[in-house]
Amino acid sequence: MTARRASLMVTCLGDLFFPEVGIAIVRLLRRLGVAVDVPADQTCCGLPLFNSGYHADAAAVARRTVALFKDADHVVVPSGSCAWMVKHEYPGLLADTALAREAGELAARTHELSQFLVRVLGVTEFTSAVSGRVTYHDSCHLLRGLHESQSPRTLLSRLKGAELVPLPGADECCGFGGSFAVRLPEVSAQILAKKLANVESTGAGCLVACDAGCLMQMAGGLTRKKSRVRALHLAELLDGGP
Amino acid sequence: MSDAELATPFRQRAGGAIKDTFLQEALTIATTKFIGLRRDAFASFPEGEALRDQARAIKEATLQELDRHLETLIGNVERLGGHVHYAATHAEARSIIVDIARRTGARMAVKSKSMATEEIHLNEALEAAGITPVETDLGEYIIQLAHERPSHIIAPAIHKTKGQVAELFSRELKRHAPPDPEALTRIARGELREKFLQADLGITGANFAVADTGTVVLVTNEGNGRMVTSLPRVHVAVMGVEKVVPSFTDLMVFLAILAKSATGQKLSVYTSMVQGPRRGGELEGPEEFHLVLLDGGRIAQIGGPLREALSCLRCGACLNVCPVYRQIGGHAYGYTYPGPIGILLTAMLEGTPAVKDLAHASSLCGACVEACPVRIDIPRMLIDLRREVDEKRIAPWPERVAFKLLATLLQRPRLYRFAARAGRALQRPFAREGRISRLPLFFGEWTRTRDLPPVASRTFQECWASEKDLAT
Numbered sequence: 001m002t003a004r005r006a007s008l009m010v011t012c013l014g015d016l017f018f019p020e021v022g023i024a025i026v027r028l029l030r031r032l033g034v035a036v037d038v039p040a041d042q043t044c045c046g047l048p049l050f051n052s053g054y055h056a057d058a059a060a061v062a063r064r065t066v067a068l069f070k071d072a073d074h075v076v077v078p079s080g081s082c083a084w085m086v087k088h089e090y091p092g093l094l095a096d097t098a099l100a101r102e103a104g105e106l107a108a109r110t111h112e113l114s115q116f117l118v119r120v121l122g123v124t125e126f127t128s129a130v131s132g133r134v135t136y137h138d139s140c141h142l143l144r145g146l147h148e149s150q151s152p153r154t155l156l157s158r159l160k161g162a163e164l165v166p167l168p169g170a171d172e173c174c175g176f177g178g179s180f181a182v183r184l185p186e187v188s189a190q191i192l193a194k195k196l197a198n199v200e201s202t203g204a205g206c207l208v209a210c211d212a213g214c215l216m217q218m219a220g221g222l223t224r225k226k227s228r229v230r231a232l233h234l235a236e237l238l239d240g241g242p
Numbered sequence: 243m244s245d246a247e248l249a250t251p252f253r254q255r256a257g258g259a260i261k262d263t264f265l266q267e268a269l270t271i272a273t274t275k276f277i278g279l280r281r282d283a284f285a286s287f288p289e290g291e292a293l294r295d296q297a298r299a300i301k302e303a304t305l306q307e308l309d310r311h312l313e314t315l316i317g318n319v320e321r322l323g324g325h326v327h328y329a330a331t332h333a334e335a336r337s338i339i340v341d342i343a344r345r346t347g348a349r350m351a352v353k354s355k356s357m358a359t360e361e362i363h364l365n366e367a368l369e370a371a372g373i374t375p376v377e378t379d380l381g382e383y384i385i386q387l388a389h390e391r392p393s394h395i396i397a398p399a400i401h402k403t404k405g406q407v408a409e410l411f412s413r414e415l416k417r418h419a420p421p422d423p424e425a426l427t428r429i430a431r432g433e434l435r436e437k438f439l440q441a442d443l444g445i446t447g448a449n450f451a452v453a454d455t456g457t458v459v460l461v462t463n464e465g466n467g468r469m470v471t472s473l474p475r476v477h478v479a480v481m482g483v484e485k486v487v488p489s490f491t492d493l494m495v496f497l498a499i500l501a502k503s504a505t506g507q508k509l510s511v512y513t514s515m516v517q518g519p520r521r522g523g524e525l526e527g528p529e530e531f532h533l534v535l536l537d538g539g540r541i542a543q544i545g546g547p548l549r550e551a552l553s554c555l556r557c558g559a560c561l562n563v564c565p566v567y568r569q570i571g572g573h574a575y576g577y578t579y580p581g582p583i584g585i586l587l588t589a590m591l592e593g594t595p596a597v598k599d600l601a602h603a604s605s606l607c608g609a610c611v612e613a614c615p616v617r618i619d620i621p622r623m624l625i626d627l628r629r630e631v632d633e634k635r636i637a638p639w640p641e642r643v644a645f646k647l648l649a650t651l652l653q654r655p656r657l658y659r660f661a662a663r664a665g666r667a668l669q670r671p672f673a674r675e676g677r678i679s680r681l682p683l684f685f686g687e688w689t690r691t692r693d694l695p696p697v698a699s700r701t702f703q704e705c706w707a708s709e710k711d712l713a714t
Contacts, residue, residue: 012652015702016662017695022702038706041655049649051606053628053637057649064653144608173565177605182687184566184603186257189691191565191605220692223677 005035006116007072009065011082012044013212021078021212024239025113029076032123039068047085050093051178059093066090066102074120075110078235079211080142083112088145112142114151114210114234124154128162129240130232135167135204137195137218139211143171152210152234159237162206168198176217192221199229207231248576252599259570265401269571272400276562279506280613293498298616300492301484301553305544311453311486312535318456322518324531329362332591335536336367339445339478342532343373346476348442352434354460354467355379356447357395357556358480358536361578361591364445375445376437378466383430387414393572393580395558396504401571434466444470444528446516448481449556450496451533454489458533460514461500463507471516477528479516483535484552496555503615504557539591547626551586553616560610560620566603575600582610582620589627598636601627665697 006029010022022038029036046061065086069075077083087107094103117123128134136156142148149171156164175181175191182188195218199207207222207229209215219231247255259265284290304311316326329335343351351373353359365375365386377386381399385392388410392398399407404421411419411429419429446467450459458479460467471477487493501507520527543549561567561581572580577596579587582604589597606621614620631637632645651657672678677693680686688694700708 010702016665016697019698019700019702019705023705026706038703040703040707042703043652043655043658046652049645049652051625051628052602052645053625053630053632054645054649055629057645060649061652140605140607140609144612171609173605173607173609175565175605177607180602180605182684184253184256185687185691186253186260187566187569187603188605190260190569192692216695217692220677220688220694223693224679224691 004033004073005037006074006076007069008036008038009045009069009075009077009082009086009110010038010042011077011079011212013216014078015042017216018212018233021233021235024233024235025076025078028126028235028239032121034121037072039072042068045082045085047081047089048178050085050089055093058089059097062090062093062103063097063099066094066099066106069106069110070102072106072109074116075106076113076116077110078113078233079213080112080139080146080148081211081213083110083115084141084145086110112146112148112210114142114155115146115148117238118151118154124158125160126155126158126238127160127240129237130206130230131161132163132206133165133202133204134159134162134206134208134237135165135199135202136170137167137174137199137207137209137214138171139209139214140173142210152208155234155238156208159240161240162237165202165204167202167204167207169195174214174217176213178213181217188217189221192217196221196225196227196229200227205229206237208234208237210234252574252576252603255574255576256566256570256603259574264403264406265571266569268401268403269568272394272397273562273568276397276505276558280503280559280562281506283502283506283508287502290499290502293495294615294617297495297499297555298553300487300495301616304486304488304492305484305549305552308483308486308541308544311488312483314453314488315451315456315486316535318453319518319531319533320456322456322531323521324456324518324533327532327534328537329534330537332362332536332538335362335480335534335538336364338534339364339480340367340371340373342476342478342530343368343443344371346442346530348373348476350374350376350437350441351443351445352376352378352437352441352470352474353382353445354447354462354470355382355398356445356480357392357578358447358482359445360392361538362480362536364480373443376434376441378434378437378464378470379462380427380430380464383434384410387411391573391578394561395556395579395581395584397558401573438469438473441474442476444472444474444477446470446477446479448479448485448533449500450493451481451486452488452490452493453486456517457490458516459493460512460516461497461510462514463505463511465512467512467514471514471528472526475528476530476532477516477519478532478534480534480536483537483540499615500555500557503555503559503613543590547630548586548590548623550618550623551583551590551620553618554583554587555615557615559613559615560618563609563613565605565607565609575603582624583614583618585627586620586623594627594630594634595636597627598631601631659701659703662697662701666699669696
């Protein structure tokens with residue numbers, strides 16, 4: 001194990017809507033002997049601004065984030081899309097500014113949670129917080145942005161007490177897409193309906209993802225249709241005790 | 243799409259498509275089939291990945307010196323006895339072709355499938371000049387009978403079920419047509435055979451043109467392309483200037499990946515090489531051959547933000563995998579080229595204001611980049627278009643104000659915390675059992691079809707601040 005210290009970038013959705021995910025991450029990292037800190041005054045990585053084309057504003061938000069995390073050894077992010085924003089877009093957004101070097105360094109030190117556990121800490125054995133069948137949805141930014149399909153599956157397939165079953169069309173978008181979900185709600189909802197039909201066809205009681213955006217979309221669809229399937233963040237599953 | 247139809251907001255056009263059950267059935271079946279075929283084709287072709295990179299590199303290098311390659315192409319086509327025309331605009335392209343038709347006394351033109359001729363709205367121009375255009379690709383034939391436009395780059399009638407095609411044939415051709423693809427194809431074949439023999443003019447697009455040899459290359463599956471290029475007295479090929487490739491060696495790289503990306507075939511059934519008109523001693527081929535090189539907005543993008551889109555091979559792979567295209571089909575986009583690449587091409591050909599809504603018709607999932615044989619970064623360019631729409635103030639003002647407010651909020655943590663508290667207070671009448679099922683105003687766009695989680699009673703950062711050691 002190489003990392004003894006990690007800073008949590010909780011993300012706006014994680015902070016406001018899913019505090020239990022951040023709490024689970026703090027608990028499980030501490031259990032692994034990692035000292036966790038949470039730099040104060042976090043807001044958002046700026047991805048919503050960036051994706052909608054408001055790049056000057058996104059750069060201003062990026063400058064804040066880079067300053068907040070400048071002393072972190074490792075930055076752990078519970079969402080693939082936010083991790084992608086920091087790793088993939090911050091260096092470009094801040095390229096010609098005084099923070100160019102810091103942005104590049106932050107990009108290198110930032111990890112999506114499953115990648116941090118598997119690729120940095122090298123830990124893959126966890127006990128599940130839920131029992132029975134679980135299935136995994138690939139979030140687009142983690143899969144095609146950060147090219148990561150294995151780390152979450154490694155963790156889930158070795159998870160004590162749960163059985164990972166494959167999700168048909170796991171790599172297809174859930175229809176969230178940030179502001180897309182409200183700009184074209186009819187299209188977004190139909191993409192979601194197909195995703196949830198696939199989820200229910202697996203017989204799993206729990207749908208796992210590594211992105212708060214996808215979880216907001218899929219959980220919202222599942223409760224609306226009164227499905228017995230629960231949508232959970234990977235961290236919540238891994239937090240089943242030592 | 244007509245101006246009147248385009249006046250309907252994109253969201254409404256998309257919503258209409260989603261309610262069309264025939265369209266939904268047709269789209270699901272066809273795109274799912276295409277996705278599987280493409281995946282299998284590349285799975286059994288390990289050199290495919292390297293060839294994709296090579297194809298992209300060739301496109302990039304060719305664009306660097308496009309003028310030189312076009313000059314070589316023009317020189318070689320003329321050496322073979324062909325005529326080359328340059329059309330800066332769609333209108334110029336139309337009038338060049340109509341003039342050729344008039345001068346040669348053509349009354350009927352047979353066409354093989356070509357998106358470039360769709361782009362310039364050639365059929366309408368021919369009809370206005372008293373020349374009957376006849377589409378001979380089966381899909382194009384179907385939509386011409388239905389007075390529609392293609393809804394997919396390679397499968398123009400993808401939006402129709404076989405039952406709908408049978409009804410269309412029965413009605414328009416006044417004969418019994420069963421909903422059986424083979425029988426329907428036989429009927430079309432019979433109808434078209436006569437047209438090939440009658441037509442004076444053959445019009446095609448071009449998948450590639452090889453500069454070194456002056457060869458126009460057509461990739462087809464039905465054999466109609468060969469009839470169109472060999473039976474009529476005059477052959478006109480229309481191509482975007484970016485379709486030129488330097489040599490046959492380069493061409494082979496593209497042919498190795500094009501059909502696999504489009505239909506999952508190793509090669510298409512026909513790969514036709516056309517080299518000028520019939521020469522002395524040859525038994526077949528047209529008396530005249532014309533190549534129309536179309537700019538229409540392409541040249542300006544060689545140094546522009548949409549440059550990458552000039553590498554597009556028109557295979558349609560990005561349409562098949564796009565979650566938005568798969569729900570709404572091609573017509574809802576409203577322009578000649580649908581799907582993710584279509585948004586970029588529309589911006590290129592019609593200007594950015596035309597895509598102010600379409601630029602947002604993507605969840606930015608990236609499936610298109612993965613499927614694209616030349617790895618065009620479509621989401622990146624969609625984001626750049628959104629930026630342009632914002633910077634040029636084409637985006638509606640309420641949206642711009644909302645994003646400015648968001649930007650302010652995200653830079654001021656106290657304001658951010660205040661907003662969280664305000665949200666918590668405002669949501670109180672709407673939150674039930676840990677979720678929100680109905681919200682007023684703009685927020686209803688989310689809750690009409692999905693629940694929303696309420697702002698937590700304590701945000702993560704509030705929990706962290708009050709008990710830093712969150713019980714382990």
